[in-house]
Amino acid sequence: MYDIAIIGGGVVGCAAAYELSRYKLRTLLLEAANDIADVTTKANSAIIHAGYDPEPGTAMARLNVEGAALAEEICKKLDVPYNKCGAFVLAFDEADLAHVQKLYEQGVANGVPGIAVISGEEAKRMEPNLSDKVIGALYAPSSAIISPWEYALAMAETAVRNGVDIRTSSRVTAIKKVENQFEIQTSSGNYRAKYIINAAGVHSAEVHELIGEKEFEIHPVRGQYFLLDKSEGSRVTRTIFQCPTAAGKGVLVSPTVHGNLIVGPDAEPVSDGDDVSTTAEGLEYVKLMSQKSVPSTSFRDNIRNFSGIRSQSDRSDFIIEESHSVKNFFNLAGIKSPGLSAAPAIAKEAVKLLTGAGLELTEKSSFIDERKQIRFKELTDDEKNRLIAKDPLYGRVICRCETITEGEIVAALRSPIPPCSVDGIKRRTGAGMGRCQGGFCGPRVLEIIARELGIPRTSVLKDKSGTYILVGETKGGTGNV
Amino acid sequence: MYDLIVIGGGPAGLAAACEAYEQGLKNILIIERDRELGGILNQCIHNGFGLHYFKEELTGPEYAGRFIKMLNDTSVEVKLDTMVLDITKNREVHAVNTSDGYQILKTRSVILAMGCRERTRGAISIPGDRPSGVFTAGAAQRYMNIEGYMVGRRVVILGSGDIGLIMARRMTLEGAEVLACVELNPYSSGLNRNIVQCLGDYNIPLYLSHTITKIEGSGRVERVVVSRVDDSTKKPIPGTEISFDCDTVLLSVGLIPENELTKNAGIAIDPRTNGAIVYENMETSLPGVFACGNVVHVHDLVDYVTEESKRAGRAAAAFAKGLSQTDEKVLAMKTGNAVTYTVPQKLRPMRIEKLADIFFRVNRVFGEASILVFDGDGKQIAKFKRDYLVPGEMEHIVLPRKLLDTAGGDSLTVSIEEVQA
Numbered sequence A: 001m002y003d004i005a006i007i008g009g010g011v012v013g014c015a016a017a018y019e020l021s022r023y024k025l026r027t028l029l030l031e032a033a034n035d036i037a038d039v040t041t042k043a044n045s046a047i048i049h050a051g052y053d054p055e056p057g058t059a060m061a062r063l064n065v066e067g068a069a070l071a072e073e074i075c076k077k078l079d080v081p082y083n084k085c086g087a088f089v090l091a092f093d094e095a096d097l098a099h100v101q102k103l104y105e106q107g108v109a110n111g112v113p114g115i116a117v118i119s120g121e122e123a124k125r126m127e128p129n130l131s132d133k134v135i136g137a138l139y140a141p142s143s144a145i146i147s148p149w150e151y152a153l154a155m156a157e158t159a160v161r162n163g164v165d166i167r168t169s170s171r172v173t174a175i176k177k178v179e180n181q182f183e184i185q186t187s188s189g190n191y192r193a194k195y196i197i198n199a200a201g202v203h204s205a206e207v208h209e210l211i212g213e214k215e216f217e218i219h220p221v222r223g224q225y226f227l228l229d230k231s232e233g234s235r236v237t238r239t240i241f242q243c244p245t246a247a248g249k250g251v252l253v254s255p256t257v258h259g260n261l262i263v264g265p266d267a268e269p270v271s272d273g274d275d276v277s278t279t280a281e282g283l284e285y286v287k288l289m290s291q292k293s294v295p296s297t298s299f300r301d302n303i304r305n306f307s308g309i310r311s312q313s314d315r316s317d318f319i320i321e322e323s324h325s326v327k328n329f330f331n332l333a334g335i336k337s338p339g340l341s342a343a344p345a346i347a348k349e350a351v352k353l354l355t356g357a358g359l360e361l362t363e364k365s366s367f368i369d370e371r372k373q374i375r376f377k378e379l380t381d382d383e384k385n386r387l388i389a390k391d392p393l394y395g396r397v398i399c400r401c402e403t404i405t406e407g408e409i410v411a412a413l414r415s416p417i418p419p420c421s422v423d424g425i426k427r428r429t430g431a432g433m434g435r436c437q438g439g440f441c442g443p444r445v446l447e448i449i450a451r452e453l454g455i456p457r458t459s460v461l462k463d464k465s466g467t468y469i470l471v472g473e474t475k476g477g478t479g480n481v
Numbered sequence B: 001m002y003d004l005i006v007i008g009g010g011p012a013g014l015a016a017a018c019e020a021y022e023q024g025l026k027n028i029l030i031i032e033r034d035r036e037l038g039g040i041l042n043q044c045i046h047n048g049f050g051l052h053y054f055k056e057e058l059t060g061p062e063y064a065g066r067f068i069k070m071l072n073d074t075s076v077e078v079k080l081d082t083m084v085l086d087i088t089k090n091r092e093v094h095a096v097n098t099s100d101g102y103q104i105l106k107t108r109s110v111i112l113a114m115g116c117r118e119r120t121r122g123a124i125s126i127p128g129d130r131p132s133g134v135f136t137a138g139a140a141q142r143y144m145n146i147e148g149y150m151v152g153r154r155v156v157i158l159g160s161g162d163i164g165l166i167m168a169r170r171m172t173l174e175g176a177e178v179l180a181c182v183e184l185n186p187y188s189s190g191l192n193r194n195i196v197q198c199l200g201d202y203n204i205p206l207y208l209s210h211t212i213t214k215i216e217g218s219g220r221v222e223r224v225v226v227s228r229v230d231d232s233t234k235k236p237i238p239g240t241e242i243s244f245d246c247d248t249v250l251l252s253v254g255l256i257p258e259n260e261l262t263k264n265a266g267i268a269i270d271p272r273t274n275g276a277i278v279y280e281n282m283e284t285s286l287p288g289v290f291a292c293g294n295v296v297h298v299h300d301l302v303d304y305v306t307e308e309s310k311r312a313g314r315a316a317a318a319f320a321k322g323l324s325q326t327d328e329k330v331l332a333m334k335t336g337n338a339v340t341y342t343v344p345q346k347l348r349p350m351r352i353e354k355l356a357d358i359f360f361r362v363n364r365v366f367g368e369a370s371i372l373v374f375d376g377d378g379k380q381i382a383k384f385k386r387d388y389l390v391p392g393e394m395e396h397i398v399l400p401r402k403l404l405d406t407a408g409g410d411s412l413t414v415s416i417e418e419v420q421a
Helices: A011-020 A059-078 A094-110 A120-126 A148-161 A201-209 A280-293 A339-356 A381-390 A406-413 A422-429 A442-453 B011-022 B039-043 B060-072 B137-145 B162-173 B192-202 B260-264 B302-320 B401-406
Strands: A002-007 A027-030 A087-091 A116-119 A136-140 A144-146 A165-167 A172-178 A181-186 A189-198 A221-228 A239-242 A252-255 A261-264 A302-310 A319-322 A329-333 A397-399 B002-007 B028-031 B047-049 B077-079 B083-087 B092-097 B101-112 B116-118 B134-136 B154-158 B177-182 B210-216 B223-228 B242-245 B248-251 B255-257 B289-291 B331-335 B339-343 B355-362 B369-375 B380-386 B395-400 B411-418
Touching (some): A002 A011, A002 A181, A011 A329, A027 A148, A027 A189, A059 A094, A059 A144, A059 A148, A087 A094, A094 A116, A116 A120, A148 A339, A221 A280, A239 A280, A329 A339, A381 B092, A381 B101, A397 A442, A442 B137, B002 B011, B011 B028, B011 B039, B011 B101, B039 B060, B047 B060, B137 B248, B162 B177, B177 B210, B289 B302, B331 B339, B339 B411, B355 B401, B355 B411, B395 B401
Parallel strands (some): A002 A027, A027 A165, A087 A239, A189 A329, B002 B028, B101 B289, B154 B177, B331 B411
Antiparallel strands (some): A087 A136, A172 A181, A221 A302, A239 A252, A252 A261, B116 B255, B210 B223, B339 B355, B355 B395, B369 B411
């Protein structure tokens, strides 16, 4: 029996698990997919927003600014790639300038540090690849870029090390109130908990309605992206936003913490919240819109397209509240942008709601609040040699594009939340993220997964369930290789 | 201190090392990232290799085996399972493996023979879902021929490059059904013999001027949509969609020379080949560093890789022995009508013994045509007749030294002239 069950292993659920793991509680996190951070958390712009966007007075405004500050701390403590690279919002005409001014005022009201309105010349001096048509910009030095899936994983892994149980491949199918507890039926078995935190993202309304009345709706909005080769990674050094216009809300061009360039997203309402397909029209739109900001981007150097879903609700603000129809059931829903930025602050809000509902908190004296990843390519030559002497697997480079060693892949497979797929390894180590997109290292990674997990190679997945890679042996067979 | 470090133990690296050894170099090291020598030839279990060089038909592993055997009788050192992470301007090679750790190796000369990689789905932005079952043809070939696993049962192949064609036959022989081979261009980019032997013989339809416009599937690939494209804009034509129920998509949409090490060393790259700019002896812009094989430009036939790599091996040996010359005249090779690139990009006539080999590709299909060479003054100095020219087949001309000595100006231009019927 658990005190708290968190439904959903995206960044909000992981942040809640991390926050709750400070206390002497029995906490369970349930994730429908076979890995955590594998839905909206892995497919977004990867920005920790400064906080000038939300309207002052909203929960979004307050939690964005608080969350952004917490994110910086957490990334430092838990060794997550993070870079406070700053951001521009570009103005191309008078209407844009007025919008930039409004954002500036909102930023000031929201307590965003260091923001300023700068001239077009100043913007171009700082970012020489911007369009000549830029006439001014909002400059937000506290805007940051992050590795969103590593961020969520780091919080979840730390939660596990502090005693939280995580069950993946556990889709919640029914919730009942039995005595004073919830009985949660999932595809992996039944669990009991006194409180439920619903962080099920795009499916949060459905999860709530398994036991509660209809109180909100999720209207998923899809966004498509390009991810370009590292050769384009310094096309800009800050995140470059546009002002919304009649033509759309604008797309961003940004470096990533991994050294690539990300371009996107568009905003298209979709009926199926699981539909993360890309379309020729959507991608073309993103490309054209981005060229307004940065005309010289070389889309020939694209290495991957993807799309993600914003869990937009029928309300304008985040939904962070106890269900009106079910006591002890807390919704963290409608967490659209700036949800990634706000996540740790949302988690703290959730803990406040729980204590308000009578949950007693006792801090653990033994709380582990640090994490250290070995990233071979970031080590000095001496450190590399010492590491290889200790564990020779760090001397075998498996992913050449990103210089990821077998040692790092094996470490991921022995981590607190071991992945079961090639993409799970990619998210944890970076193997396969580079320009050849796993063309060379894919078969090697698959082999290591099979070996370490003791499963046949034909059972290794690319990503979520059903994404099998190999369909059997050839006529000649594998010859025990 | 090594005389020569060869980076890559595929066909280019093997031939270069063998030749450098023949030329008298003793301290040669080959660094190979895989667990055995031979490179991509090891997974090319089909025949057709060696017709030009050995005058007999070999499989890929047999072709590689000939060179590995030659190497066994030499003092050439080989480090397998070893990755080169950096090459510096002063020819230090940074390498790492499980037994030696991280090492910085010094050498008099370097040969870059890293080969190429495949273009991916991302490079051509195919829209749709992102299910499993989308492989580059070479990755699928590795799974099947090296590791013994099937990658799918119902297959659509995008691109008619040689690896895709070879895989169409291979998968058919393994019992898979290859539903279509889809090519964006109105012509195939593969060798004609592969079109006949890998598609024609198995009744696999080739859809020219078509492309995949959508991939569908929630877990594994379930369906692809193929559309005809407009030949001038390459844009899909609405209303021409054909749907194929399949579980696998193989991509054979081009190869890219792997020059990250080359770029980091500050060596000049030709944007037309994506490989290093090389002189007649395969020397790059960094003295003492040579390049050969698919890392310079993508070849159709390994036999030509071998010839080119032997040239690099000879030149590296001369450099390591201190036989380098000072240079006088340098001719820049320029691309004229319908020529997409040339290798080499620069010629130093003084260093050419008798004949200079020039390789290039054309950008469209020609019937009877002439290859014309003009000097820097615009004077035609050579003409070669061809019955046909196609983008999928690398062209080769040979220019005598004395022609280069007398050429006017400081450049040569290779151009194609169609012979009117």
